[in-house]
Amino acid sequence: MTKQISFNLFEMNTVGHISHGLWVHPSNTRHQFNDLDFWIAEAKLLEEGLFDSVFLADVIGTYDGYRAGPETALREAVQIPSNDPLLVIPAMASVTSKLGFAATFSTTYEPPFAFARRASTLDHLTKGRFGWNIVTSYLPNAARNFSLDDEVAHDDRYAIAEEYLDVLYKLWEGSWDDDAVVRDRDNHVYTDPSKVRYINHVGEHYKVAGPHLSEPSLQRTPVLFQAGSSARGKAFAARHAEGVFVGGTTLESYAKNIADIRQLAEENGRGRDHVKTFASAVIVVDKDRESALAKAEEYKRLSRAEGYLAHAGGGGIDLAAYPKDALIADILAAENRAGRDNSPENRRYAPGATVGEALERLTNFDQSAFYVAGSPTEVADAIENWVATTDLDGFNLRQFLTPGSAEDFIEYVIPELQRRGLYRTAYGESTLRERLFGAGQQRLFDEHPGARYRGGAHLNDAALPNDAAQDAAAAELGERAS
């Protein structure tokens, strides 16, 4: 079976997202991220390259764990300065008609009613091209920016996230019927009031009356992405996510995690193929192997270990504060952080590893299971093998240089993947969900938990999902996966 592979550009509204140190490269335009022109040029480039979407990461705090302060993150431009990710999408959408937009937003600190309307607004403005990367946040500094003394405990964040999603589904799916807006000029009826309703959500964390303020957009619920790597995170993803960023260290562990997610999705009453799986791809390509390896050497030379250490120290451990032979697992236990669910870009602590190994891994981009540097043929071979071995559906392409990394991929890799039938040669349908799941699938699958509120059904039921059931499922998966 030949399946076409999805590619998103991995982005963030900041200078240094995950390739720390590279901002100094003379061809890198990252420092122009404050300008609309930067984003407009990128959108045009990606649509030219037939990318699935631009995938915008985000954090709402500073990485100030390393050396007990924000100095290194500031000096190395590690995700600071940074701007809001949602606000670049309308301008990028205005110069494209097919490119998707997935943006990160946390369920922990801001009220669901406001986010529901922002997401619906973006789905309207993009005509159904909006996706949401659901995170629960993990930076201690983020908590302190939102009136808390420290992070909400990991499992509590997921309980809040469950209720948050429940509120959003009610607003997006249940509050307005498809045919509510009638625009009957003769009778002066814009909306048929019998087809719009309050949601009257009352839960442990939120009370939300509704009705939703936005009329139904093409997708209603944006395409839902998530990256849980803990047992609880995986259970959440298997229940809600339509695109999952899978964790792993080897092709085999990715394959196992992907099989687990599909299995758990099925146990949640969803199709195995209702979840698309993604990972970060670290690709250095040029016209031939020699040029690509030289390019990779240049990227390594410009990489800044201090930047990576600040990044790692923000969400987890200050690796500089421990001896190199200390076990990560012991440090996590001592800091009572074993349950932390780090962000996709920060999931670097293999529990059996030593500090020295973790340092090696996080400061060297070639340690990824999805790293390749080589000629177009070699890169395409690697990608083909990754997908065949793991059952992955697609990748977030890491950028070393903007726009260089995307340009290289478009110039060298896409034509080779197209020759092999592994990459689209033209866009089909324009909504993001249809791109992932095929023509006609603008809306959530009927089996998705958000779909139960359609037509206003179940709005008065007790909150779902049942936490106990959720915890049991998570524990079961945890046993299988560990």
Add this chain to the structure above:
Amino acid sequence: MTKQISFNLFEMNTVGHISHGLWVHPSNTRHQFNDLDFWIAEAKLLEEGLFDSVFLADVIGTYDGYRAGPETALREAVQIPSNDPLLVIPAMASVTSKLGFAATFSTTYEPPFAFARRASTLDHLTKGRFGWNIVTSYLPNAARNFSLDDEVAHDDRYAIAEEYLDVLYKLWEGSWDDDAVVRDRDNHVYTDPSKVRYINHVGEHYKVAGPHLSEPSLQRTPVLFQAGSSARGKAFAARHAEGVFVGGTTLESYAKNIADIRQLAEENGRGRDHVKTFASAVIVVDKDRESALAKAEEYKRLSRAEGYLAHAGGGGIDLAAYPKDALIADILAAENRAGRDNSPENRRYAPGATVGEALERLTNFDQSAFYVAGSPTEVADAIENWVATTDLDGFNLRQFLTPGSAEDFIEYVIPELQRRGLYRTAYGESTLRERLFGAGQQRLFDEHPGARYRGGAHLNDAALPNDAAQDAAAAELGERAS
């Protein structure tokens, strides 16, 4: 003295903002508000017309007070469906270089840290063209969308707003120095960490650590608009606002209120001319008087009393539920709502009026003190007289039709105002604050309370302003104004 008059287009990301019923007009494009093309076309038109800015109102709830439900608001499209106002700005900014953007956002329900970054992002993306209309919200349904049972009491909302502004000023003005971002490629220093700091705000309502995530934008603090009409609201405006929407019923009462605001600004240590004053202008113009009057008749014929009643009932009183000779003041007292501070578009209850008079006033757009229908000359005469009599600096132009009302104004009124030296013939500086206050004034005036945090000064002071002092000032103004 001839001063040039500011004009903003009064807008909202919705079908029916304040001209209820007009959506049925065949040339009205309001029903296309979900589309980017609608906003892009409007931005181009307004920049062609040399408008100061587009001014986006907002509410975060539904008008469901009238007839005890949202049915009328839905049927008549009274500010529902509606979308987020901030998200149309980036696309409008991408096709303009001078037009300003002022958007409404409430201080009551969402955390200040997130809004601080969104505002900075917009000021970056627009290159200093962003303004913020500060509201504290007034719809009971809005409160119920944000986990509350009913509105926060009026004076408590202002206390929250004071602290909210204090947090924002610390983030916008105090957290980063102007020269913090150095981009020293040779030494791998993006930001000089010694020039960025935590704000460590600890107040009654918020704890916010910082640092701000965005680097300084051209204006830092967006241009601050506000529309307080209560004594407390006026005191707030005199302290914080750079553009004030003034209340009134006659030209004389406007003149008095404007003089009061300027006086109170001066008592707050600000210049009398550091506050620009605005009101809504209701203008129907055509090539000659006869055509304009015919147009006004058509607008009246299409106006829907039910829409206006739903609008009025959302924030205040269900006028349909009282006899026509009941006094508004008695109803307000009975409902314990005397302290309510309604939004600019909902300030329709003259306390001495009866229900019948209020009905008459709110369903008839020609009851405004700033209403004129006539030839270009007649309209320009009226505007000139309004400004001369009241000392107003500018107007928000009410739309009956989109794009018709703005097109009419550009075609018929602007050339006449230009001939009289009352309207610019070209844009000067491109930041919004410079447009209002002159070249070089990109930042807050030094006397503005936000300016005190520059360079990180005063971050550790006790919260300002002192509530008791604020209350005393408000009471004093209240006595003078009533």
